[in-house]
Each structure stands twice: as structure tokens, then as C-alpha cells.
Amino acid sequence: GAGVSQSPSNKVTEKGKDVELRCDPISGHTALYWYRQSLGQGLEFLIYFQGNSAPDKSGLPSDRFSAERTGGSVSTLTIQRTQQEDSAVYLCASSQDGLSTDTQYFGPGTRLTVL
Amino acid sequence: KQEVTQIPAALSVPEGENLVLNCSFTDSAIYNLQWFRQDPGKGLTSLLLIQSSQREQTSGRLNASLDKSSGRSTLYIAASQPGDSATYLCAVSSNTGKLIFGQGTTLQVKP
Numbered sequence: 001g002a003g004v005s006q007s008p009s010n011k012v013t014e015k016g017k018d019v020e021l022r023c024d025p026i027s028g029h030t031a032l033y034w035y036r037q038s039l040g041q042g043l044e045f046l047i048y049f050q051g052n053s054a055p056d057k058s059g060l061p062s063d064r065f066s067a068e069r070t071g072g073s074v075s076t077l078t079i080q081r082t083q084q085e086d087s088a089v090y091l092c093a094s095s096q097d098g099l100s101t102d103t104q105y106f107g108p109g110t111r112l113t114v115l
Numbered sequence: 116k117q118e119v120t121q122i123p124a125a126l127s128v129p130e131g132e133n134l135v136l137n138c139s140f141t142d143s144a145i146y147n148l149q150w151f152r153q154d155p156g157k158g159l160t161s162l163l164l165i166q167s168s169q170r171e172q173t174s175g176r177l178n179a180s181l182d183k184s185s186g187r188s189t190l191y192i193a194a195s196q197p198g199d200s201a202t203y204l205c206a207v208s209s210n211t212g213k214l215i216f217g218q219g220t221t222l223q224v225k226p
Contacts, residue, residue, distance in 0.1 A: 004158075031212060043204065043216035056211065091158060098212050100146030101166060106158035 002026065004107035006092050012113045013082055021077045021110045023092030029105075031098030032075050034067060037109070038088035046090075049075060050098040082114045117142045121205055121217035128195055129225050136190040136220045138205030143183050145207040149214070150179050150190050153202045162203075163190070195224045 005024045013019050025032050034046040045059040049069040060066070064082075069075040079086055089109040095102035118141045128134055138148070147166050151159040163172045163179040165188070171180040178191040192199060202221045206214040 033213070035214070035216075042218045043206075043214075045213050045215065048211060048213055050211065056213065059213075093159075095212055100208050100210050100212055101164075102212060103149075103161045103164055104212060104214065105161070106151075108158045 004092055004094055004105050006090075006107040006110050008110060009108065010111045010113075012115065014115050015084060016081055018078065018080045019082055019112065021079075021090050021112070023075045023077070023107060025073065025075070025092070025094030026105055027073075029094035029096055030072065031095045031102070032069055033093045033095075033104065034075070034077050035091045035093065036088045037091060041088075043091070046077070048098070079112075082112075084114050087112055087114045117145075117207060117215045119205060119207055119215055119217035121203075121220050123220060124218065125221045125223075127223040127225065130195060130197060132195050132224075133191070133193050134195055134222070136192070136203050136205075136222070138188040138190070138217055140186045140188075140207050140215075143186050145183065146210050146212075147208045148179075148181050148188050149206050149208065150177075150188075151204040151206065153204060153219070159204065192222075195222075197224050197226050200224050 007022045032049045037043045048056040064080045067077045091109045093104040093106045095104045122137045149164045150162045165181040176193040202219045204219045205217045
């Protein structure tokens with residue numbers, strides 16, 4: 001079956017612009033995670049959605065970052081007023097139920113470059 | 116705050132060698148530990164998931180062990196092949212599945 005997909009695969013933007021990154025999880029997976037992978041910081045958790053529960057936003061680095069998940073499926077990560085330090089690969093993952101026993105399946109990522 | 120460390124950062128071995136990658140974590144209150152593989156420019160592929168109550172998991176030439184009390188895990192790769200060349204990431208999980216990753220070990224297997 002189809003895996004996790006992300007779009008765009010690459011995004012180049014100018015400092016100060018807003019960007020939207022999209023994630024399509026595996027059909028039927030109720031849990032969705034966003035992570036960021038940058039050279040200096042490695043892989044960091046950003047935000048977690050589980051069903052209709054309030055999302056865990058504890059990893060978002062600033063209030064310029066936000067995410068939503070519509071209809072329990074597709075998720076969009078929005079970065080407002082982008083800064084050069086936002087340049088990274090943004091990875092999305094989904095799992096069946098968000099349990100510790102579940103394997104997370106990752107998408108190929110979106111490489112964001114802020115000039 | 117949970118911290119995950121992987122040693123070594125990079126490793127180069129000739130084809131056919133058995134090798135061990137190490138992962139350590141500071142807080143033993145984990146729900147599971149996972150090993151992932153990442154190829155250049157690609158996402159992560161889950162290799163093995165060890166629940167906190169388990170000691171090891173095996174898949175083909177891969178064997179992962181977990182010693183929760185000492186905060187350590189190892190990934191053993193038997194009879195390494197050039198196709199095993201990739202970055203290997205260790206991650207520990209909270210009860211909601213939120214993962215905390217190590218910095219990874221980049222493995223090169225030379226033909």
C-alpha cells in the first residue's frame with residue numbers, strides 16, 4: 001500500500017516569507033508526527049496529533065511554527081516569517097494508534113532552504 | 116531531559132565483517148527503543164523496535180539488544196554488505212510514541 005507522502009520535496013524561499021509543508025499519512029493511521037532534521041541539531045520532535053485529541057505542540061521551536069490536521073488525515077505544517085535557521089529537512093511520520101508499541105512510518109521529507 | 120548518544124559517529128568496515136553500533140540514553144523510563152536506517156536524501160526506515168519489557172529483537176542479519184537499567188542498546192549487523200551502507204539512528208519513545216533520536220552512526224561497508 002501507499003506510504004507516507006510529503007510535498008513539496010524541496011522548497012526554496014526567501015527570508016521573511018511564509019511556507020506550508022504538507023503530509024499525507026498512511027490511510028487509517030490515527031497518529032501523525034512532525035520532526036525536523038538539521039545539521040546542527042539532528043532529528044527533533046516538533047508536534048504530534050492523535051485522533052481528535054489536542055495536539056502535543058511541545059517541540060515547536062517558536063510561535064512562528066504551527067500545524068493542523070484536517071479531518072484526521074492530511075496535515076499541514078506552516079512556518080511564518082521564515083528565518084535562515086529554519087532551513088532543514090522536515091519529516092512526517094504516522095503510526096496506527098500512536099501507542100508505544102507502534103512502528104512509525106516516515107515520509108521522504110521536505111527539504112526547506114531559506115535564503 | 117532525555118538524551119540519546121550514539122557511538123561511533125562514523126564507521127568504515129570491509130565487506131563481510133560483523134559490527135556493533137552503540138546507543139545510550141540517560142533516562143531509563145522509556146516505552147520502547149527503535150533502530151532506523153536512513154539513506155542519503157531519503158526518509159527513515161524502521162529496522163527493529165524493542166519494547167521496554169524485551170531484551171532483544173532479531174530481523175535477518177540484524178540483532179538489537181536493550182539493557183534498560185544501564186541505558187544501553189546495541190545493533191549488531193552480521194556479515195555486512197555494501198548495501199548496508201547508510202546512517203543508523205537510535206530513538207527512544209515516550210508513551211505517546213514521541214521519539215527522541217541520537218545523532219546517528221554513518222556506516223560505510225567497502226566491497
